[in-house]
Amino acid sequence: MTETVSMFSIVKEITSALKDKPGALLPILHDIQNALGYIPADSIPIIASELRLSRAEVHGVISFYHYFRETPPGKQTIHLCRAESCQAMGSKKLEEHVKDKLGIDYHETTADGRFSLEPAYCLGLCSCSPSMQIGEDVYGRVSNESFDSIINEMETLS
Amino acid sequence: MTVIVYVPNDSGALALGAGRIAAAIEKEARQRGLDIKLVRNGSRGMFWLEPLVEVEIPEGRIGYGPVQLKDIPGLFDADFLNGGAHALKVGPIDEIPYFKKQQRLTFARIGLTNPVSLEDYLSNDGYRGLNNALAMSGADIVKQVTDSGLRGRGGAAFPTGIKWNTVLNTPSEQKYIICNADEGDSGTFSDRMVMEDDPFVLIEGMTIAGIAVGATQGYIYLRVEYPHAHRALNTAIEKAYQAGYLGEDIQGSGKQFDLEVRLGAGAYVCGEETSLMESLEGKRGLVRFKPPLPAISGLFGKPTIVNNVISLASVPIILDKGGEYYRDFGMGRSRGTLPIQLAGNIKYPGLVELAFGLTLRELLYDYGGGSASGRPIKAVQVGGPLGAYLPESQFDTPLDYEAFAAIWAVVGHGGIVVFDDTVDMAEMARYSMEFCAIESCGKCTPCRIGSTRGEEVIKDIIAGRDLHKNIPLLRDLCDTLLNGSLCALGGMTPYPVLSALNHFPEDFGITEQASAA
Ligand SMILES: Cc1cc2nc3c(=O)[nH]c(=O)nc-3n(C[C@H](O)[C@H](O)[C@H](O)COP(=O)(O)O)c2cc1C
Ligand code: SF4
Ligand code: FES
Ligand code: FES
Numbered sequence: 001m002t003e004t005v006s007m008f009s010i011v012k013e014i015t016s017a018l019k020d021k022p023g024a025l026l027p028i029l030h031d032i033q034n035a036l037g038y039i040p041a042d043s044i045p046i047i048a049s050e051l052r053l054s055r056a057e058v059h060g061v062i063s064f065y066h067y068f069r070e071t072p073p074g075k076q077t078i079h080l081c082r083a084e085s086c087q088a089m090g091s092k093k094l095e096e097h098v099k100d101k102l103g104i105d106y107h108e109t110t111a112d113g114r115f116s117l118e119p120a121y122c123l124g125l126c127s128c129s130p131s132m133q134i135g136e137d138v139y140g141r142v143s144n145e146s147f148d149s150i151i152n153e154m155e156t157l158s
Numbered sequence: 159m160t161v162i163v164y165v166p167n168d169s170g171a172l173a174l175g176a177g178r179i180a181a182a183i184e185k186e187a188r189q190r191g192l193d194i195k196l197v198r199n200g201s202r203g204m205f206w207l208e209p210l211v212e213v214e215i216p217e218g219r220i221g222y223g224p225v226q227l228k229d230i231p232g233l234f235d236a237d238f239l240n241g242g243a244h245a246l247k248v249g250p251i252d253e254i255p256y257f258k259k260q261q262r263l264t265f266a267r268i269g270l271t272n273p274v275s276l277e278d279y280l281s282n283d284g285y286r287g288l289n290n291a292l293a294m295s296g297a298d299i300v301k302q303v304t305d306s307g308l309r310g311r312g313g314a315a316f317p318t319g320i321k322w323n324t325v326l327n328t329p330s331e332q333k334y335i336i337c338n339a340d341e342g343d344s345g346t347f348s349d350r351m352v353m354e355d356d357p358f359v360l361i362e363g364m365t366i367a368g369i370a371v372g373a374t375q376g377y378i379y380l381r382v383e384y385p386h387a388h389r390a391l392n393t394a395i396e397k398a399y400q401a402g403y404l405g406e407d408i409q410g411s412g413k414q415f416d417l418e419v420r421l422g423a424g425a426y427v428c429g430e431e432t433s434l435m436e437s438l439e440g441k442r443g444l445v446r447f448k449p450p451l452p453a454i455s456g457l458f459g460k461p462t463i464v465n466n467v468i469s470l471a472s473v474p475i476i477l478d479k480g481g482e483y484y485r486d487f488g489m490g491r492s493r494g495t496l497p498i499q500l501a502g503n504i505k506y507p508g509l510v511e512l513a514f515g516l517t518l519r520e521l522l523y524d525y526g527g528g529s530a531s532g533r534p535i536k537a538v539q540v541g542g543p544l545g546a547y548l549p550e551s552q553f554d555t556p557l558d559y560e561a562f563a564a565i566w567a568v569v570g571h572g573g574i575v576v577f578d579d580t581v582d583m584a585e586m587a588r589y590s591m592e593f594c595a596i597e598s599c600g601k602c603t604p605c606r607i608g609s610t611r612g613e614e615v616i617k618d619i620i621a622g623r624d625l626h627k628n629i630p631l632l633r634d635l636c637d638t639l640l641n642g643s644l645c646a647l648g649g650m651t652p653y654p655v656l657s658a659l660n661h662f663p664e665d666f667g668i669t670e671q672a673s674a675a
Contacts, residue, residue: 022458023420025440030382030421051440064442067382067424079383083344084539085575087589088502089530121426121543121593123383124341124350125173126501126575127205127508136385140173 004042010035011043015050025051025061029068038069074109074116076154078102079133082119085126089141094130097144101151114155160193161239164212164219166269168201168354169386170347174224176209182230183211190234200355202269203509204256212251215241221248256506256525261487263495264472265511268355274393276401279358285403287477291366292411296326299370303473305481307493312338312429312466313541313570313646315492315559318473321463324453325371328461333373335364336438336457336464339380339387340422340429343542345573348497349467351509353380353387356471357394361417363470365408366477367463368415376417377457379434382424391419426543426597430645431464433599444599445645466571468497489515492558492569502538502575503529512557519553521574533578537662539586541570543593544650546657547583568653583662588616590654594647604638605648611635612655622667629668632659 014031018024028047032039039062048055062068080098081091102110102117109116125131128140132147139150165171165180180196187194202210210223211233220241222233229246236244251257251269262268271278279285291299304319325333337360341349352360364376380388395417398404406414420438422428428437432446435457456462472494476484484494492514498521500507505527522528522535529535537547546567548555555561562569577586594609615632619625636652643649659666 023438023440026420026423026437030423061440061442065423065425067422084543084586084589085345085501085573087586088575088577088581120383121597122342122344122346124347125170126345126347126499126573127170127203128173128208129502131173133383138169138173138386140170 007036007040007042008046011040011046012050015047019050025053025058029062029065033068038072041070072109075114076134077116077118079118079120079123081121081123081125081129081131083122083126085122086130089129091130094142094144094147098147101148115151160195162195162197162214163187163239164197164199164214165209166201167198167273167386168208168351169384170205170351171201171208171210172386174205174208175226178227179209179211179225179230182227186230186234187239192234192239194239197272199271200268200273201351201509202251202257203265203351204254204506205508206506207248210248211238213239213241217241218250218252221251221254222246223248256508256510259525260511261495261513262511263475263484263487264352264359264468265356265497265509266475267359268351268509271356273355273357273390274397276358276394276397276403279356283478284358284474285362287474288362288366288369288403289409291369291477292409292413296370296372299366299477300326302476302481303370306472306476306484307481307488307491308469308472308476308484309492309559310466311468311472311496311571313343313568315569318465318469321453321465322367322371324451325373325461325463328454330461332375332458332460333371334457334460334462335367335371335373335376336431336434336462337364337376337378337470338429338431338434338464338466339378339384340426340434341381341384341467341571342426342429343544343571343573345501345539345575346499346542346571347501348499348509348572350384350387351497352467352471353384354390357387357390358398359471359474360391360467361394361398361404363473364417365404365415366473367465367470369408369413371461371463373461373463374414374416376415377438378417378419379422379428379438380419381422388419388421395419425599426593427599427645427647430647433645434464435462442599444601447644468571487513489513489556489558490560492560496557496569496572498557499573500526500576501573503531503535503578504576505530514558515556517554517556518548518574521557522553522576526576529576529578531578531580533580535576536579536581537577537583537586537658539575539577539654540573541568542573543590544568544646544653545570545573546653547586547661548657549661551661566653566657568650583658583665584616584620584667585665587655587658587666588613588620590651590658591616594651597647599645599647602642602644602648604642605644605651608635608639608642608648609651612639612651616655619666625667629659629666 207223591612
C-alpha cells in the first residue's frame with residue numbers, strides 16, 4: 001500500500017517537474033525508470049493527464065523503445081552486445097554461456113531476482129569485443145571465464 | 159618533483175580495467191611516498207595497448223601498456239615515473255607508427271588532455287574557431303564550411319555547407335541545431351570518443367552552427383547506451399555555461415546559444431534524422447516522409463540542422479584554420495579526414511584518423527596488422543549494419559565515398575568490422591534481416607514484413623531447403639526492400655544481405671554447378 005503511494009508521488013513529482021519542457025515525455029519516462037527501475041502501468045494515467053495525452057499515446061511511446069520496461073528488472077541488468085564486431089570475436093559462444101550460467105534468455109530475469117539479461121546492439125566498445133555493460137560498468141574482451149568471475153564477484157558483494 | 163601520470167577515462171579503456179589501474183597507481187605511489195599527479199585523459203585510440211599509462215618526462219610522454227594490476231609494483235620498481243625500462247614500455251607515444259602516421263584534425267586533442275578541463279581545452283587551440291566565427295557574418299561562416307568540402311559523417315555524406323545554407327536562408331523566429339549522437343552503427347565508436355574524450359569540441363562546433371544560422375537552441379540526442387559520454391557532456395556543458403561559452407551572451411557578443419543533452423531509449427531507427435526529431439518531440443520514433451526537409455521544417459516544425467557528432471566536431475578546426483586548409487586533405491569529392499574505426503577480428507583495433515584515399519588493404523594490414531586470430535581475413539563490413547560485406551578482391555578500394563558507391567558499398571560512419579575465415583556469411587545475412595526486423599519502425603510494409611520474411615527465407619536456405627526457389631525469392635525480397643522502403647533501414651538491409659550472397663555464394667550452399675544452372 002505505502003509502496004503504491006510512494007510510486008504515485010514519485011511519478012507525480014517527476015512529471016510535474018518536467019512537463020513544461022518541449023518534448024517532455026522521454027525525459028519523464030527516463031526519470032521514472034531511473035527512480036523505479038521500470039515504468040509501472042499505474043503511472044501511465046498520471047503521465048497522460050499531466051501531458052494532456054491519451055493513455056494509448058503514452059503506452060505507445062513506452063512500447064516503441066526497447067530501453068523502457070514495464071516490468072521490474074533484476075538487481076543488475078546485463079546488456080550483452082549482439083552486434084557484428086562482437087560476433088566477429090566470438091560473442092555467440094559467450095551468449096550461450098551467459099544464458100546457460102544465468103539460466104535465462106534475453107528479456108528475462110533470474111528466479112532469485114539478481115540479474116536481468118538484455119541484448120545490446122553495439123555498445124561502442126567494438127575495439128575490445130566482445131563487450132557488455134552492467135549498470136554503468138563496461139567490460140571488454142569478455143570470455144566465459146571472465147564473465148563468471150565478474151558475476152561471482154557481484155554475488156559475493158551483494 | 160611531481161610527475162604527471164595519465165590513465166585514460168575513455169570507456170574503451172575502462173572496459174579493459176583502466177579504472178582499477180588508476181586507483182592502484184595512486185595507492186602504490188602513496189605507499190612508496192612518491193609525488194604524482196594523476197590525470198584521467200582520453201584514449202589515444204590504440205586499444206590493443208589499453209589500459210595505456212603515460213608519464214610526462216622531459217623527453218615527452220612515454221607510454222606503458224597494456225597495464226594489468228599485477229604489473230604495477232614492477233612498473234614502480236622499474237622507475238617508470240622517470241621513463242624506466244620495462245617490458246610494457248612502448249616509448250614516446252608520438253613515435254608509435256600507428257599514431258605518428260595519422261592526420262589528426264578532428265581528433266587533435268583526443269588522448270592528450272583531460273577531456274572535461276576547459277583550461278586544457280583553451281590551452282590546446284580550443285575555442286579559436288568560435289572566436290573567429292563571432293567576428294564573422296552567418297553567411298561567411300557557412301561559406302567556410304561549404305569551402306571545406308565537409309560532407310556529413312553520419313552516413314549519407316550530404317554536403318554540410320549546403321544544409322547549413324538552407325537553414326540560414328529560411329526565415330524563422332526559432333531554429334534548432336541537433337547533434338545526432340545516436341551512434342547506432344555497429345563497429346563504430348568515434349562519436350563516443352569525441353563526446354567522452356573532447357566534449358568541448360562538439361559544444362564549440364554546435365555553438366558555431368547556431369551562430370551561423372541564427373539558431374539559439376541546440377540538442378544533443380545521445381543514445382542511452384553511452385552513460386560515460388552523458389556525464390562528460392553534462393560536465394563540459396556546465397563549465398561552458400559558467401565561462402560564458404554558452405548562454406545568453408556568448409563571450410560578450412550578445413549572441414545566444416543554449417544546449418541540452420536528451421537521451422534516446424535504445425531504438426536504432428532513431429538515428430535516422432526524422433525519427434530522431436519525432437523522438438525529441440516525445441513521440442514514437444516513426445520516420446517522417448520527406449519533403450519537407452528538416453532544414454526547412456524540422457524539430458517542432460522549425461528549420462533545423464541535424465548533423466552527426468563528427469561533422470560538428472570538425473567545424474571548429476575549419477573555422478580556426480579555414481575551409482581551404484581542411485579541403486586540402488582527401489581525394490576526389492571526399493575532402494578532409496575521416497576518423498576510421500578498426501573493429502572486430504583485428505590485431506590492432508582502434509581509431510585511425512586519416513585523409514580520405516587510403517585503401518582498405520592498407521588499413522587492414524599496415525594499420526590493423528591483419529586478423530586478431532592470425533587466420534586469413536575473409537570479409538569486412540564497412541559502414542555499420544547496413545553496409546556491404548567486402549571480400550578480399552575488393553580490398554584495394556580507396557576509402558572514398560564515390561569509389562565505395564561504385565562497388566555497391568558505403569563508407570558510412572567509417573566503421574570497419576573484420577571477420578576471419580571462420581565466419582559463415584549466410585548466418586551474417588540472416589542476422590542482418592533479423593536486425594532489420596527488430597529495429598524497423600513499422601511505418602512501411604516492405605521493411606516491417608519483408609525483413610521477417612527475409613530471415614525465414616535465409617533460415618530455409620541455411621537448412622538447404624529448395625535453394626532453386628528460395629535464392630530467387632530472397633533476391634525478390636531484397637528488391638522490394640531496396641525500392642519500397644521509406645528510409646535506409648529497410649532500403650539498405652539488402653546491402654549486407656546481397657553482398658554476402660554475391661561474394662560468398664558457397665556459404666549459402668550454392669555450388670558452381672547450381673549457380674551456372
Ligand atoms: C536507420 C538509420 C539510422 C541512422 N543512424 C544514425 C546515427 O546513429 N548517427 C548519425 O549521425 N546519423 C545516422 N543516420 C543518418 C541520419 O539520418 C542523417 O543523415 C545524419 O544524422 C545527418 O548528419 P550528417 O549530415 O552530419 O551526417 C541514420 C540513418 C538511418 C536511415
Ligand atoms: S524502412 Fe523500416 S525503419 Fe525505415 S521508415 Fe520504413 S518501416 Fe520504418
Ligand atoms: S559491436 Fe559490440 S560493442 Fe560494437
Ligand atoms: S508505407 Fe512505406 S513503402 Fe508503403
